[in-house]
Amino acid sequence: MLKTVTTLSFTFAVLLTCCSIPEKTKSPLNADNIKSELFTIDLTKDTTLITSKGAKIHIPMGAIEAAGTVSVQLEIKEAYSITDMINGGLTTSSSGQPLVSGGMIYIDAIGDTNVKITSSITISLPTGSLNKDMQLFKGKLMDKGTINWTNPAPLFDITKSEANDAGGAIFQDNCASCHAIGKPLTGPDLAHVSKRRSKEWLYAFTRNNQQVIASGDFYANCLYNYWNKAAMNNFPSLTDVKLRALYAYIENESNSKNLPVPLEAGCLDSCVTYFKEQFELASTTRQNPRNPLFYEFNIISFGWYNIDLLLEGVFGAQVSELTVRLKSEHKKDIQVYLIIPSQKVFLEGRLLSQSNDQFVFQTKDGKIELPQNVLAYIIALSENNEGILFGKKEFLITTRQHIDLNLRLVSKEQFQEELTSMSLDDLKTETLKPRNCNCDCFPMQPKRTND
Structure with missing residues (x-):
């Protein structure tokens, strides 16, 4: 929550009720x-x-x-x-x-x-x-x-396309009958599986899952029990090269479709919080990947x-109606934006006319193809000599929305705080190991023995 600046309270009231805005300066977004x-x-x-x-x-x-x-x-x-x-x-x-x-x-x-x-x-x-x-x-x-x-x-680089196609072919031939990327079938959802398990674990489990289960591995046994002890085929003939292509394909599909990292209910116990934080931390590789x-x-x-x-026709986009009305007398001086963080969409709206108080983002009737049920923001701003006139609205996209937006005067520092408070890139800088968590359930940590 922003702190109220007492010395500006009178200015807020004046700017929101008077008929003129002080001389506009350069937009704070440049x-x-x-x-x-x-x-x-x-x-x-x-x-x-x-x-x-x-x-x-x-x-x-x-x-x-x-x-x-x-x-x-x-x-x-x-x-x-x-x-x-x-x-x-x-x-x-x-x-x-x-x-x-x-x-x-x-x-x-x-x-x-x-x-x-x-x-x-x-x-x-x-x-x-x-x-x-x-x-x-x-x-x-x-x-x-x-x-x-x-x-x-x-x-597009055709060599990378061919490598991805090779991984897709391996997935279709060996995995697709039981697994999907983005939802469970008769086996677990494989979205972001390489973020959840180490390469060594994945390769060993794929080639001989019964052997990994028999070793007492906590996670393997949990999955086995959770999925009613359904037997998974072994694939001992898949080489490192083929497995690398397979899991690269799964991760690429997970990222390109903006899929969340699934949590296997019942398998994580006290580690749920830890895994959630680890997965969000792993998502930073999408902005600054190691490889x-x-x-x-x-x-x-x-x-x-x-x-x-x-954007048209992708990510499940549907024809939608989205308009924005600002509660301000100075619509022609204000920039209005639509932000869809998960798809990296940042659009500037336009005022239909001075006699019409609606902003739209594509056609005059407010029509625009948008992905559904995803987080989005409307922000409006105009910088002047007194500060930044600003408004913000968070919402989930549906096929028909008309948004009213209130504006207020904020300082540049408060404006940056407002931007920072938005759930944009979902980046985490550190993760703390939870208390009361059995270390055997950590995906990147080998099982310890008392030799």
Whole structure:
């Protein structure tokens, strides 16, 4: 809960009832909020840059030209999380069509305007999962400082596609009759199973689950009993290469479909809290994976680039009606946004007319295809000399919603607290081991013996 600032209480009342807002300044959501990295490169050599967030940029010798110098300085900005996109004011739409983002990057030369790219530079953006429907969009800067993502082009690396297809074939041939990814069948839900168990445990259990059960393994026996002692087939002929492909496919499907990590009821006892925290911590690998996959593409000009696909028709999206009405006299000066954290969707609304107090996000009648029953936010803001006029609404998306939003004046610090309080990226920085928890149930900890 935000603390009330006593000295501003009178200002709040005045701003919300008077007929004018002090002179508007720059929006608090803009690309200056995204930290830049600067790299000096030698134009006479092949160079590969690796950013702090894991992007790889390969610049062949001669790919950049700069008259009168053999070195240039490049500025790089990256936005992979929805938090980065919001703070940077980087909305996800292409000429009014909502997009789902897989990550954004900006690259430009510092200082010298005569620097230009003369042959392809290869960029690899890290990701926790690959979606072959993603495309590369180029950012076009609009008059009011926003970016419209244009000129979509294919980018998927066919070698990664083939590897994922191989894992999918192994899953269909050996697992799909009893297991699904995202729901239980006659066996447990396999979503994010590699986050729940170690590689060694998974490989051993897949090849000979009866042997693992007979060893007294707590988790294996719990699953065996929970699923009515149904026998699982053994797969001793699956090599490490095939098992690696299988579990990579399962994890990629889990991530690309934004599936939650399931908890096996009845098997975790006092460890439930620990597992929940561990799973949420493991989800940070989707933002900064230790062994990431990459979206790769070539560029021939500087600027912003975005990995995207159209929201329409994906993630169970349905035609919905969503409108927002602000309880303020100054609608034309206020920015209204729709945020869907799980799909990395960040859309700016538009006011239909001064005689109509409704904001919409795609068509004039408020129609837009949206995923259903997922967490979303509406935020509205306008910065002026007194502070930030701000409103926020959290809701679950349904097919028909009309939202009224109250606004109030907050300081910049309070505004950042409001953004931080939203459930955006679900990142955890530490996990505490619970009290009264049997260590045998920890997924990454080997069973101890008293030899």
